[in-house]
Amino acid sequence: MNGIEEEDPIVFEISVVVPRRNLKLENEGFDCVEVLVNEFRNVGFFVDRVLGLHDEFIKLAAPLETLGVVAARLHMKKTTHIGVDLPFEWEEIEAFMRQPDGSLFSWCERFQCYRHLIHFFLIEKNSDVTLKFDGIEIQWEPGEALLQRLELEGIVKQVFPLHDETKRNKLLRSWxxxxxxxxxQPIDEIYVYYGTKIAVYFAFLGMYTRWMIFPAAFGLILHFVDFGSLKLLVFPAFFISIVLWAVLFFQFWKRKNSALSARWHLNFSVGTSHGYKLSGREWNCLQAPVELVKGSGIDKTKEKEDLQRYEWFGYLRRFRNDVIVILSIICLQLPFELDYAHLYEVIESDIMKFGLTAVYLLVIQYFTKIGGVRSLFYAVIYWWVFYHALLHRNLMILRQVLIQRLIFYEKQEKARGRFDWKDTICYQGGEKST
Incomplete structure (x- = not known):
């Protein structure tokens, strides 16, 4: 086809394992393995057969044109050069962007095409076909996929992807x-060869390792350097910096993850999203379970059981999320409370204690906004009063802590209300003037 680059050398990417036969039929037209190999060739595969000690390995490779036709048949969405995701069309191949290594399809996309070609070619005859394997007769019925039938009979043992030695050796040297x-790390090459999950995992691992240099260096300095009397201030600063480091790392990782998704043209369409099984049917996470049940025509008892099971799963997920949030709040708040309690006990001046309380509350609020949970500051700021009560065991100190926090909170609310009132007056005045 005009405008299409020359195809790469044939690379066998899928292997089908069948037992090695003891008997060879005179008429190979009824041998199920021979029929399977012929069907592979008919749909466009290059086939290579390798005999092992106990099994036979049928290696499959698909040319670019075969994969392109299947991708168009599956309406596979790919990103064009103008940044729009459109269903793939083989005739418009030059309009679609290629992978970082120059190939048209990623491994995940090729695997979808292979899966469709391998599992969904059907018998075209109107009657059953009797196939044989080592004296065993198998009925291949109309409308039945041959590979799935052979898997049920135990003739096809495994279907698995093969390594590309050229790309594997290249990754071995460069990684x-x-x-x-x-x-x-060659993240793009890892993505093309191993897929999205492994590439994202190693991208996270690499970023986490680089970011660990700062807390590791800070910790070594604290371990080997004697700060003397400044130790009372250095250790609280270390705890606060670690919490700040964790919050910033999480935010920067989200940005990097989004950048990788944009670079690899990852979309979360219905065909690639996670689904669940409901009454033997696929349920996508974008589809309401009630709509699926209504359209399935199943009996009311089964419908009730499925909906109850889904409801309880919702309760369990909510409980899990609540536990995660509470533990996250504790991990975020505890270092600050420990430092605050220690400094509050050491400082003697009441004015400095009030200033410490104000700075502490502002820092907690600022870190909470960075973390993305706006209500966290108001939800947990008084939880730790019980901690101070158990720590000091002094009602006067506890009373002083509560009063200082309430005074600062009241001043902050008044300042925020005055600011909102001024904005409202300015906004109304602008409307009247117009």
Whole structure:
């Protein structure tokens, strides 16, 4: 086809494992393995057969044109050069962007095409076909996928992807054995070869390792350097910096994750999203379970059981999320409360104690906004009063802490209300003037 680059050398990417036969039929037209191999060739595969000690390995490779036709048949969405996701069309191949390594399809997209070709070619005859394998007769019925039938009969043992030795050796040299550059990783090559999940995992691992340099260096300094009397201030500063480091790392990782998704043209369409099984049917997370049940025509008892099961799963997920949130709040708040309690007990001046309380509350509020939970400050700021009560065991100190917090909170609310009132007056005055 005009405008299409020359195809790469044939690379076998899928292997089908069948037992090695003891008997060979005179008429190979009825041998189920021979029929399977012929069907593979008919749909466009290149086939290579390798005999092992106990099994036979049928290796499959699909040319670019075959994959393109299947991708168009599946209405696979790909990103164009203008940034729009459109269903793939083989005739408009030059309009679609290629992968970081120059290939048209990623491994996940190729695997979808392979899966469709392997599992969904059907018998075209109107009557059953009798196939044989080592004296066993198998009925291949109309409308039945041959590979699935052979899997049920135990003739096809496994279907698994094969390694591409050229790409694997390239990754081995540029990644695993690259001792000169321990920081960077060929993330794009990892994505093309291993897929999205493994690439994102190693991207996170690399970023986390680089970011760990700061707390590791800070911790070594605290371990080997004697700060003397400044130790009372250095350790609280270390705890606060670690919490700030964790919050910033989480925010920067979200940005990097979004950048990787945009670079790899990942979309979360219905066909690729996670689904659940409901009464033997696929249920996508974008589809309401009630709509699925109504359209399935199942009996009322089964419908009730499925809806109750879904409701209880919702309760369990909500309980899990609540536990995670509470533990996160404790992990975020505890270092600040420990530092605050320690400094509050050491400082003797009441004015400095009030200033410490004000700075402490402002820092907590600022970190909470960075973390993305606006109501966290108001929800947990008084939880730790019980902690101070158990720590000091002094009602006068506890009373002083409560009064200072309430005074600062009241001043902050008045300042915020005055600011909102001024904005409202300015806004109304602008409307009247117009």
């Amino acid at each position: 695993a054995l690259n001792w000169w550059d321990l920081i960077s």
